[in-house]
Amino acid sequence: MQVKKYLINPFKNLRNKTNLFIMGSGNSKSPENRITLIGTFLLLLLGIYFFSYFQIDFKQFNADNRATTLGLVFFIAAGSLFIYRVGFFLFMCYKYFKYKPVNSVSNNDLPNCTVIVPAYNEGKLVYDTLISLSKSDYPEQKLELLAIDDGSLDDTWQWMLKAKEDLGGKLNILQQPKNKGKRHALYRGFNIGTGTIYVTVDSDSIVEPNTIKNLVSPFVENEDCGAVAGNIRVLNNKTELLPKMLDVSFVMSFEFVRSAESSLKSVLCTPGALAAYRSDVVHNCLPEWINQTFMGQPSDIGEDRALTNMILKQGKHVLFQRNAVAYTNVPDRYTGLYKMFIRWARSNVRENIAMGKYVFKNFRSGHKLGTRLLFIDQSARLIMSYPFLVFMLFFVLVHPLLFLGSTLVSILITSTFSVAFYSHRYKIKEAVWAYTYSIIYTFALFWITPYAIATASRSGWLTRGLAEKK
Numbered sequence: 001m002q003v004k005k006y007l008i009n010p011f012k013n014l015r016n017k018t019n020l021f022i023m024g025s026g027n028s029k030s031p032e033n034r035i036t037l038i039g040t041f042l043l044l045l046l047g048i049y050f051f052s053y054f055q056i057d058f059k060q061f062n063a064d065n066r067a068t069t070l071g072l073v074f075f076i077a078a079g080s081l082f083i084y085r086v087g088f089f090l091f092m093c094y095k096y097f098k099y100k101p102v103n104s105v106s107n108n109d110l111p112n113c114t115v116i117v118p119a120y121n122e123g124k125l126v127y128d129t130l131i132s133l134s135k136s137d138y139p140e141q142k143l144e145l146l147a148i149d150d151g152s153l154d155d156t157w158q159w160m161l162k163a164k165e166d167l168g169g170k171l172n173i174l175q176q177p178k179n180k181g182k183r184h185a186l187y188r189g190f191n192i193g194t195g196t197i198y199v200t201v202d203s204d205s206i207v208e209p210n211t212i213k214n215l216v217s218p219f220v221e222n223e224d225c226g227a228v229a230g231n232i233r234v235l236n237n238k239t240e241l242l243p244k245m246l247d248v249s250f251v252m253s254f255e256f257v258r259s260a261e262s263s264l265k266s267v268l269c270t271p272g273a274l275a276a277y278r279s280d281v282v283h284n285c286l287p288e289w290i291n292q293t294f295m296g297q298p299s300d301i302g303e304d305r306a307l308t309n310m311i312l313k314q315g316k317h318v319l320f321q322r323n324a325v326a327y328t329n330v331p332d333r334y335t336g337l338y339k340m341f342i343r344w345a346r347s348n349v350r351e352n353i354a355m356g357k358y359v360f361k362n363f364r365s366g367h368k369l370g371t372r373l374l375f376i377d378q379s380a381r382l383i384m385s386y387p388f389l390v391f392m393l394f395f396v397l398v399h400p401l402l403f404l405g406s407t408l409v410s411i412l413i414t415s416t417f418s419v420a421f422y423s424h425r426y427k428i429k430e431a432v433w434a435y436t437y438s439i440i441y442t443f444a445l446f447w448i449t450p451y452a453i454a455t456a457s458r459s460g461w462l463t464r465g466l467a468e469k470k
Contacts, residue, residue, distance in 0.1 A: 040436045081384065088377055095260035095370070101322045102218045109220050110213065112142045114193030114279075118185035119160070119203035120150040125329065126203040127159040133201065134167050137209040145171045146189050147203075151179035156203075182272070183303040187290045190282055198282060200304075202273040205328040206235060215276045215324035226281040226316025227308060229258055229267045230274030230324045240332035245437035248430065252418050255322055255425060262320035264370030266312060268378070272304040274326035277311070285310035294350050295457040302347025309351045312371065315364030338445060345452030352378050385449040392446070411438045 115133055119126040126147065133145055145167070149157045160173045174192075176185060190198060197216050201207065211230065218225045231254050234247035254271075261267045270277070289307055292299040299306065312318055331337045352375070359375045362368075395403040415438040422431035 040432075040439060081380075084380075088373070091373070092257070092260040095263040096256055098263045099259040099320075099322075101214070101324075102221050102319075104210065104213045104323075105217045105220045107139050110139060110142055111197050111216060111219060112144070112195040113138065113197045113199055113212065113216055113276075114144040114146060114189070114195030115199045115201060115212065116186060116189035116193060117145075117147040117201050117203050118150055118182050118189070119147060119152065119156050120179060120182070120185075121152045121154050122156050122159075122203040123154050124159050126156055127163050129201060129203050129205055129207075130160070130163040130167065130171060132206045133212070134170050135209055136207065136212045138212045140170070142195075143170075143212070144193060144195055146193060147171065147173045148185045148189055149173070149175045150182065150185040151176045153179075181300045183290065183300060186303065187286070190279075190286060193279070196279050197276055198279055199276045200272060200274075201326065202328055204235075205232075205273045205326045207274065207326045211274070211324045211326060215274065215321050218319050218321060219276070219278055222317060222319070224265075224315075224317045225319055226278050226311040226314060227267075227270050227318045228276045228324070229254075229262075229270040229308075229318070229320045230276075230326050231255065231258075231320070231322050232271050232273045233325060233327050234330050235327035236329045236332060241436075242332050242334075242337055243330050244430065245433045245440065246330045246337075248418060248422050248434045249437055251422050251425060252434075254320070256421055258320040259322060261374060262318075264374065265317035265319065265367040266371040266374055267318040267320050268308065268312075268374060269305045270308045270318065273328040274324065275304065277307070278316075281311055281314060281316055282307070284314060297457060297459055299350070300459045301343050302350060305347045305351045306354075309354055312355075313358050313363055317367070334444070338448060341445060341448045342452050342455075345449050346456050346458065348378065349382060349453055349456040352382060382449065382453060385453065389446070389450050407442060408439070411435065411442060414438070 117126065117129060117133070122129075130145065130147055136143065147160050147163070149160055157175055160175075164171050164173050174188065176188070186200060189200075197219055199212060199215060215228055215230055218228050232250055234243045234250055237243040237247045258267050285307070289303075289310055292306055308318055331340055355375050356379070359368075359372055392403070412435070415434045418434035418438075419428075419431040422428075422434060
């Protein structure tokens with residue numbers, strides 16, 4: 001227990017012993033946050049020092065290894081991979097600048113919409129979610145709000161009943177007889193929803209009044225649109241460190257990566273926190289989706305990535321709406337974070353295998369090359385995770401200080417783009433958390449992808465107990 005606490009915030013006890021930097025808690029100027037940021041930059045500076053100090057050794061290390069056949073092959077492969085990564089990054093930058101969100105259409109043009117909120121052990125959070133949805137700027141006669149309690153063990157159902165009492169006919173609530181998993185709760189909603197568009201929202205998410213309208217507008221403008229991904233921001237990022245870092249990461253993942261993917265009509269994953277689907281497209285793959293298996297075992301994770309994959313397979317466009325925002329809760333402890341990442345990584349492994357079965361076929365007219373490039377990039381990341389792990393461990397043993405220096409310098413260079421991007425979109429004082437997040441991911445979460453590949457057949461949500469959410 002003590003180890004876990006110090007992994008997340010090694011300076012937590014320092015607050016009780018000193019009044020350094022005391023400027024109030026609950027914001028980026030709190031003692032823990034200030035000290036963490038200072039520690040991050042000191043570590044980056046230390047990395048620059050080590051890299052500079054040992055760069056002669058590094059050059060000799062390179063020369064010695066290039067003198068061997070194996071070393072030469074490695075450096076050619078590493079150089080080629082670097083060139084590919086730079087080229088792909090520039091390609092994604094170009095596609096990002098081509099992206100524009102679809103403007104919301106008029107109320108008369110908006111389609112009938114069913115919003116489905118599956119919930120398990122969420123307590124009052126589900127009530128807050130439903131209330132925020134009820135305040136949507138969407139024609140009331142065209143909006144069906146449906147909440148499904150997936151056999152919760154806490155007071156989730158009581159909060160749903162309160163929401164029903166407050167919202168009346170605006171809300172329908174259902175209760176699963178026992179916990180069967182998020183996929184089955186959504187499946188029930190898909191089968192009873194009456195809208196031509198289904199919107200799925202996680203039960204710990206808050207939406208803005210214009211979110212639903214903006215989210216479904218692309219279906220009106222583009223008849224080939226089968227699904228739309230919403231823009232996810234972090235809700236609980238006011239005090240804890242990890243949510244602050246994840247918020248910066250989410251902005252990169254959604255507002256940069258998914259914007260570029262949307263320009264290719266091929267967003268690879270519509271997030272469970274906020275997504276929309278054309279109902280007939282969902283029903284085309286619903287039997288396959290609910291009965292999906294991997295290595296003979298029922299799939300009970302990655303329902304969002306799986307549904308997106310099956311919609312892409314039908315030749316439909318999958319887009320991203322930057323102007324459709326939902327704020328969701330994320331783990332604020334290391335244990336919850338790595339479990340969430342393991343679940344996501346296992347889903348990526350499974351769905352990349354499934355995607356490989358159709359992506360090089362004539363699965364749709366136009367926009368196939370971009371989809372294939374996205375698949376190749378995803379696959380390369382998975383495949384290279386093991387060689388990278390071996391190289392990292394070898395480098396640590398051979399020259400640990402040089403490894404530390406070169407790694408921190410690399411983090412400083414690559415994360416600066418994230419800082420600049422976030423600063424342009426939001427606030428620079430929050431953007432600097434990108435450096436801290438990259439350090440934590442590199443040194444504390446590097447094992448996620450190799451582990452997920454090795455255990456891809458395992459199921460389980462991992463983070464839906466009473467004491468630990470999401």
